[in-house]
Amino acid sequence: MTKNRLYLKSLTPDGKTGLCGIINVTPDSFSDGGRYNTIETAVAQARHLIAQGANMLDIGGESTRPGSHYVEVEEEIQRVVPVIEAIRKESDIVISVDTWKASVAQAALKAGADIVNDITGLLGDEEMAQVVAEASAGAILMFNPVMARPHHTSATIFPKFGFQDVFSAEELTRFATFDIVDLMWAFLDKSLAKAKEAGIERSQIMLDPGIGFGLTKRENLILLQHLHEIHQAGFPIFLGVSRKRFVVNILEDAGIEVDPETDLGYQNRDIASSHLTSIAASLGVEMLRVHDISYHKMATEIGDAIRLAQGAEDLTLRQYK
Structure with a gap:
């Protein structure tokens, strides 16, 4: 069936x-x-x-x-x-x-x-x-x-x-x-x-x-x-x-922490990956x-907003407080 x-x-x-x-x-x-x-x-x-x-x-x-x-x-x-x-x-x-x-x-x-x-x-x-x-x-x-x-x-x-x-x-x-x-x-x-x-x-x-x-x-x-x-x-x-390894390599070449045994290195791998997602x-x-969905969810929201810009609300944004 x-x-x-x-x-x-x-x-x-x-x-x-x-x-x-x-x-x-x-x-x-x-x-x-x-x-x-x-x-x-x-x-x-x-x-x-x-x-x-x-x-x-x-x-x-x-x-x-x-x-x-x-x-x-x-x-x-x-x-x-x-x-x-x-x-x-x-x-x-x-x-x-x-x-x-x-x-x-x-x-x-x-x-x-x-x-x-x-x-x-x-x-x-x-x-x-x-x-x-x-x-x-x-x-x-x-x-x-x-x-x-x-x-x-x-x-x-x-x-x-x-x-x-x-x-x-x-x-x-x-x-x-x-x-x-x-x-x-x-x-x-x-x-x-x-x-x-x-x-x-x-x-x-x-x-x-x-x-x-x-x-x-x-x-x-x-x-x-x-x-x-x-x-x-x-x-x-x-x-x-x-x-992926090539993402990590890009960060390594830039002198950015990528050691997965450290909190920062582990986090940086996801942040860099999410830039590609955007x-x-x-x-x-x-x-x-x-x-990690959370990093990539933010990234897709930004990338989608750019791609779907014509459908966005034509909103005047408030000044930062």
């Missing part, structure tokens, strides 16, 4: 940028590993994120950070499904499951998830596209640079994504000559073809430019410069920049995947 289709462009019907709160049910995620890896702590965090203004929650049971390790399917299911079921008992918030494994996605959708957030863009598991299509679920398709150029220096520190090699040796050789924007589209074109073949409607799809996955600092920034191309192709954008909101990015 299929769910009613969730049309992803309508997640924030007021036209404002939405915020997707991250809940990593893992012991080893790069930023919050081990903090929410019980049902009780995960559900408490879900309540907290919802109260802060999250439009959506992203539940993940496998870390994809550099140096992380493969999680067996059954273990991943045991991590995410009870949390999804518990959240669903008390909230109708939109839930995505962060997985590239079809069996995990199928179990999560049955438990109440609405969207599959696949960092392999439906290419890591041959069965994934069919699972999404049969459930009429939403799909977030990410450009995965690690898969498109596995031998690149920035990619070798990541785990292997997917059950099989997606690209031929000839394709990988050709990809090595592409600039990063062309490489993104070469990958996403293959993902979109996979989705179309399975019967997934375009209205069910968001695209993610894969910020932070096996990219150099320059490449991350260039992809952010070219977000408009995703809109021009007719797709909403799902963007994850929260606490820029993204001003560009019309539909959904931002973030760790």
Whole structure:
């Protein structure tokens, strides 16, 4: 039995940028590993994120950070499904499951998830596209640079994504000559073809430019410069920049405290990430995947206000007291 289709462009019907709160049910995620890896702590965090203004929650049971390790399917299911079921008992918030494994996605959708957030863009598991299509679920398709150029220096520190090699040796050789924007589209074109073949409607799809996955600092920034191309192709954008390494590096180069063991360093990572959120909101990015809703809520309000300026009240502001 299929769910009613969730049309992803309508997640924030007021036209404002939405915020997707991250809940990593893992012991080893790069930023919050081990903090929410019980049902009780995960559900408490879900309540907290919802109260802060999250439009959506992203539940993940496998870390994809550099140096992380493969999680067996059954273990991943045991991590995410009870949390999804518990959240669903008390909230109708939109839930995505962060997985590239079809069996995990199928179990999560049955438990109440609405969207599959696949960092392999439906290419890591041959069965994934069919699972999404049969459930009429939403799909977030990410450009995965690690898969498109596995031998690149920035990619070798990541785990292997997917059950099989997606690209031929000839394709990988050709990809090595592409600039990063062309490489993104070469990958996403293959993902979109996979989705179309399975019967997934375009209205069910968001695209993610894969910020932070096996990219150099320059490449991350260039992809952010070219977000408009995703809109021009007719797709909403799902963007994850929260606490990413290139953001931290920008602060480090400026001599700003970023040590996560200090309160100031931890806070600065979120403040810097929220500046990117404000820029993204001003560009019309539909959904931002973030760790701390409060900082990013303020950022989206500013970015959205700039983008939607023509609809703002023509108010004469009072003088400061």
